[in-house]
Amino acid sequence: MFHNILTKTLHIDYPIIQAPMAGGITTPELVAAVSNAGGIGMIGAGYLNAEQTREIIREVKSLTSHTFGVNLFVPEENVANEVEILKMNKHLQKYREELNLPIAGQTIGNKNVFEEQINIIIEECVPICTFTFGLPPEPIVKQLKEAKIFLMGTATTVKEAQFGEKAGMDAIVVQGSEAGGHRGTFLEKPESSMIGLISLIPQVVDQVNIPVIAAGGIMDERGIMAARSLGAQGVQMGTAFLTCKESGAHSLHKAAILEASEEEMVITASFSGKNARGINNRFIEEMSVYEGDIPSYPIQNSLTKDIRKAAGEQNNPNFMSLWSGQSPRLSKNITVSELVQGLVEGYNRIKGTI
C-alpha cells in the first residue's frame, strides 16, 4: 500500500485504523484481528467502566502483540432535568411495554470513569489513545504524553482540528458527514458540522501540521486512495469492520447494513441525545415527533439503554441503534484478514491507473 510518518511512528504495515465503535462491537477478537492484519485495532471504551476497560485491554493483549488503541468519550457535564426525564420516560413507556421491561429508566454513569480509564491505559501501556466528543484537559494530556502514548482527537471542522493540534494531539481523525454512529462535534452547532470528506480533508490539511486521518464512508481501496489524494495520511473505517465476522455487532445490525442503500441513513439524536448516523427504523421515526423533548447526551443515552439492550436480546431491530455510514452498498460479511488483504491488493491494483 504505502508507508508514511504514521506507519513508521506506529509500527504498522498499513495506515488503516478500525474505528472505535462503542457498545460491544469492538470485541477483543475484532481489535486483535485488525492489528494482526497490519492495521490498528481500536477498543471503543466509551461506554465501559474502569474494570471492563482493563479487562478488554488485557484480552486484546493476549491476542496480539501489534499496535492497538483505546478510544474514550470525553465526559460532558449535562445536568439531568427531572421534568425533562419524566417527559421522555413517558414517551419511552410504550417501547418498554412492547419489550416487557420494567418502568424505571437507567441512572447515569460515574463521572470519574474517564480518569480511571486514563490511569488504566497508562498502567497497561496501551500504545494509542483517541478521544471523541472533545479533548481531555491539559494535565491528562501531559500525563499520557509522559507515558509516550500516541494521542488522537476527533474533529468535524477545521476549527476543531486546530483545537486538537493546540491541545497536543499527535494526529487528528477528521470525521466527514458520511460517517456512521455518533458525530464527534464538540465546538460547533451539530448542523454546521456536517462537512463531506472531499471538502473537509483538504481544508483541514491546509490548516494543521499534524497527520490527518480520514473517517466517514470509506469502505474500499477507492476510498483510501481518495482520502490520500486529499492529503490524509491514513483512514479510519467503521462500517466496513462492523460487518466483519469478528465484530460483536448484533447479527441483525450486520444484516441491516448488508442490505441497506445510502438513502436509508438518517441523522438522529433519539437514541443518545447526540446526533448519530444510522439506518432509519421505527424508534427513530416515532421519536422524531418528540425532537424538542430529547434530553442532552448522556442523559437520553442512559434513558434508552434498557430499551436498546432488550431489543438486541429479543432480536427486534425496530428499537436497536443500527449505526452505519453512508456507503452500505460497499459492505461485506468477510473476515478482517480478507477485508484488509483486499484493501491492500485493491489499492496496489488501482495505484498505477490513476
Added chain:
Amino acid sequence: MFHNILTKTLHIDYPIIQAPMAGGITTPELVAAVSNAGGIGMIGAGYLNAEQTREIIREVKSLTSHTFGVNLFVPEENVANEVEILKMNKHLQKYREELNLPIAGQTIGNKNVFEEQINIIIEECVPICTFTFGLPPEPIVKQLKEAKIFLMGTATTVKEAQFGEKAGMDAIVVQGSEAGGHRGTFLEKPESSMIGLISLIPQVVDQVNIPVIAAGGIMDERGIMAARSLGAQGVQMGTAFLTCKESGAHSLHKAAILEASEEEMVITASFSGKNARGINNRFIEEMSVYEGDIPSYPIQNSLTKDIRKAAGEQNNPNFMSLWSGQSPRLSKNITVSELVQGLVEGYNRIKGTI
C-alpha cells in the same frame, strides 16, 4: 492530466466541467473561458427565457469554437396556493420595505419555456445539454439524441443515477452533499439525499454503466484526484469558477466565499422553495422561523425574486442568495485560465506521489 472516454467523446483536453450556475453567474465570458482553457463551459439557463437562452448561446459561440453546454431546469408543476402566497408575502414584506420595493410579488414564469429552450439548443447545435431537478420526458430525449447532443442528468442518490441511465442520459453528474447551490434531488426526500461524494461516487459507479461526473466541494487537484480514485470520469466544479474574474457573480458574493469557512454553509429552502447550500445570512436566519410556510419551488423562487434582485443592486448581502459549496477556504479570485492551468499542473505534480 488524463484522457478517457469523456475527453475523447467530447473533444476536450481536461474532464473539467464548469457547473451551470443559474442567475447571471455563467456569463458568456466565463463559459467561453472554461471551454477555451480545455474544459467545458456550461450556460446555466435555468432561469432564462427562450430569447435570453438563444442570445447567450450565440454570444458563447462568438467567443469559443470549443465544446460547451447548456443546463436546463426540468419544470415542476407545483400549483400556487393563494393563501400560502399571501402568507409568505406578508413575511417578505419587511424585506421589501427595507429595500424600498413595491408590495406585489412576482408572477411565475411560462411553463412552455423548457420546450422552447430545447428547440433552441437543437437549432443552435449546442454540443451538450444537461438537466437538473429531474429528467426530460422520453420524446424530448429522443429529439435531442437525434440531434446528436450529449445528454447528462443530475443525481444525488444511486436510484436517481439509475433513472438517468434508463432515461437515456450519456453521463450522470453525481452531486454530493458538499455541493453549493440547489440540490438536484428529484426522487428521494431532500433529507435522504445528502450523501457525501466519498460515499456517493463508488456506490453509483458500481450500479451504472455510463460515465459518472463528480460534483460538490471539488476545488483543486486533490479533489479531482479523489473523484477519479473513487471512479468518476470527470468533475464538475461550481464554487471554484464562481469566484473567478470572468464569473458574473456579484462582487459581494465572491468576497463572501473568499472569506468564508466551511461551517458557515447551511442548507436552506428560503430563497426558492427548494433546498440549496449557501452562506448563512440574515434572510436565511430570519426565514428559518417560517420554514413550514415556504411554498414549493418555483413559487417561493418567484416570490423572492424582486428581493434578491434589489439586494444585489443595493449591494446588500443580507438578502442575497450566497450559494457556495463546503470548500470555501480553497477558493481563489483568479482568471479561469490560471485556475485550469493550476489544476492541470497540480494534478500532474501529485500524480506520481499517491
